[in-house]
Amino acid sequence: MKNILRGAVAAIALAGFATSAAAQTNQRHYAGLPIVGTATNPSDYHPLGFLPSAQDLADFVVTHGIGTRYTAETNSHGDSVAAVDRIDVEFSLSGTVNRDCSFYAGNNASARNIDFGVIGIRTGDNENVNSAFEMVGPATANIETLTAGCNTNNVVEINKDDIRGLVNLAPGGYDTNEFQANIPYSVEARWTGVPLNSQANGTLQTLNVATNANAGQKQQGAWRSDLEINIVAPAVTSRGLVAGSYTGKTTVTLRAI
Structure with a gap:
């Protein structure tokens, strides 16, 4: 349990230093499941459609008191427009000199x-x-x-x-x-x-x-x-x-x- 928590703290700390271009976190980990064993990010999709996916099966087992689960998910809004690392602003200056x-x-x-x-x-x-x-x-x-x-x-x-x-x-x-x-x-x-x-x-x-x-x-x-x-x-x-x-x-x- 302590090792699992240390890993969770480290993952959270590292996520704070991720660059804006990095993908958002979406992690789901399981341990102690006798049916599917230890799974990391199991698929939530089953090709036959009507059968439960690996993730659905793991979640079902965990909710019935077997094994454990760790999830980490982030959600944030992206830039309103594409970010740039340089901006050139050009000013047009004008004036007149009277003929004399x-x-x-x-x-x-x-x-x-x-x-x-x-x-x-x-x-x-x-x-x-x-x-x-x-x-x-x-x-x-x-x-x-x-x-x-x-x-x-x-x-x-x-x-x-x-x-x-x-x-x-x-x-x-x-x-x-x-x-x-x-x-x-x-x-x-x-x-x-x-x-x-x-x-x-x-x-x-x-x-x-x-x-x-x-x-x-x-x-x-x-x-x-x-x-x-x-x-x-x-x-x-x-x-x-x-x-x-x-x-x-x-x-x-x-x-x-």
Whole structure:
């Protein structure tokens, strides 16, 4: 009896350490049965069906005071879904960056008023008639901003308001063979950037609008750098300049595309 109990205690203790994949316990042991002898897990099935099985016969004998029986049975629910020993959870992150173009052009409108002052002409009494009233030399303007660019594909544009350049809007009368009331000028922009859709190190980029042109543009990839604008009005020497005020506007546009 003591040996049987020790075996039972050991079996119960071991069952506590069984893994989740192990089969559930279903044991039935008999001893001291004169009819079937000692049986371990006797079959509860008889092939003829109507005759008692070995287990039924053993149980019948035990219930009538002969021999003994030991049973151990467990019952538990399995996992709700298949167990896994690794889980990868992927998170999709997203966000947006707004398109933007920047151009620092001073702190007020006066910073964009480019005044050449007096545009010198040949006024000396000793000038040859063919040189009188002509420009002494070119008029130039140099503009630079240290902050310019766009964070997406973009177009850099230069537009003059008048293809004639600086124009005297109230010249009065004059001999058109000898005088003119406009001063043509060119515009050049220079910056560091990349061509459209290019992913590369930035290089020097230029955009030129000649004296006889009205506008120009250049497509670019995203860029940021300083931007220089050089305006040059070559000296008018073919004719004299009519007195008066000469005005014009040039617009530099950075436009996302």
